[in-house]
Amino acid sequence: LPLNALGDQLATYLGIHQHIQQLGEKLAAIVLILLLGALDMWNMKAADRFQILFTAIKVGALLLLIGLLLIPGKGNMQNFEMSHTENWSTFKLIGAFVAACTGALGALDGWYMLSHITPEVKGGVKTVKKAIVWGLLICTGLYLLTAFAYQYILTPEEMGSTHLVAVKALEKELGGIAPMVIAALVLISTSSCVNANLIASSRLIASAADQKMMPAVFAKRNKKNIPIQAFILMLIMEIFFILTGSYEIFLEISVHAIWTFITMLTAGFLYVYITKKLDLPGFKRTPMIIACSVLILFGITYLINAFI
Secondary structure, three states, rough: OOOHHHHHHHHHHHHHHOOOOOHHHHHHHHHHHHHHHHHHHHHHHHHHHHHHHHHHHHHHHHHHHHHHHHOOOOOOHHHHHOOOOOOOOOHHHHHHHHHHHHHHHHEEEEEHHHHHHHOOOEEEHHHHHHHHHHHHHHHHHHHHHHHHHHHHHHHHHHOOOOOHHHHHHHHHHHHHHHHOOOOOOOHHHHEEEEEHHHHHHHHHHHHHHOOOOOHOOOOOOOOOOOOHHHHHHHHHHHHHHHHHHHHHHHHHHHHHHHHHHHHHHEEEEEHHHOOOOOOOOOHHHHHHHHHHHHHHHHHHHHHHHHHH
C-alpha cells in the first residue's frame, strides 16, 4: 500500500510542470512500480546497487537543498517566533504537537520492514542493528535541517498556504525552475523508497506463506532466493489500487489497524518482559524497556491524532 502513495507523490510533483492528466499520473506510478519490480526479480545485487546509488544521491541532493535555502541574507530568523500561537489554548498546543509527531511515524515503517530481509543481509542481525542506528541518526539530522531551512525561508503563513513546501521555498532561490528541481529530487527519493518497500514487502508475504498464513505458492523462491510469486501478487495488488484509486482508503484503514496492533502488542510484551523478568540474549534490559515505552508513546500519539 505505501508504494501507491509514493508513486502518486512522484506523479503529483511531475504534474506541476508537465500538466499530466489523472490517467497519466496513474500510468507514471504503474510504470515506476513495474520497472523496479522487474529489477528486483531479475537480480538482487543490481537492486542493491541501485538502492545504494539512489540513497547517496538523495542525501546529497537534500544537503544541497538545505545549503541553498540557508544562504545568509535570504531568510529571516523571525519566522521562528511563536507570536501567532500566543492565544492558543494548552489543548490546541498539544494537538499541534501530536499532529507534527504523526508525520514522522511513517519512518518507523522502514525499521520494522527491514527485519524481514535480515536473513539475507551479510552479517545478519549485527548489520541490521547498525543500519537502523546509523539510518535513524542520518534521517533525523536531515529531517531537522530541512525543516529548519524551510522555516528560515518561509513564514508560517506561507508554509500553511501550500502542500508543496519544498517548491515554494526553493522558488525564492531558483525562481521558476524550482518545481522541476524538486520533481527530480522526488523521483529519486520515490524510486529508492519504492524499491526498498518492494524488497521488504515481498519477503513479508513469503514469510507469511512459510508460516502457513498465506498459500504455500507465495513461499517459493527461485535459485537466487527471490520470492517471485510474492512479487507478482504484490504488483497485481498495487496496480489494482492505483487504477481504481481505492488505495487511499485501504492505506488509511491498514495504517490505523497496524498501529493499533503494534501498540497493543508492544504494551503486552513490555508487561510480560517486566513482570516475568525475561532475559533476551543480545538485548540489555534498560534500553529494551526504553525502546518499548517510546514505541508505545508513539503509537498512542498516532492513534489519538487519527481518531480525534
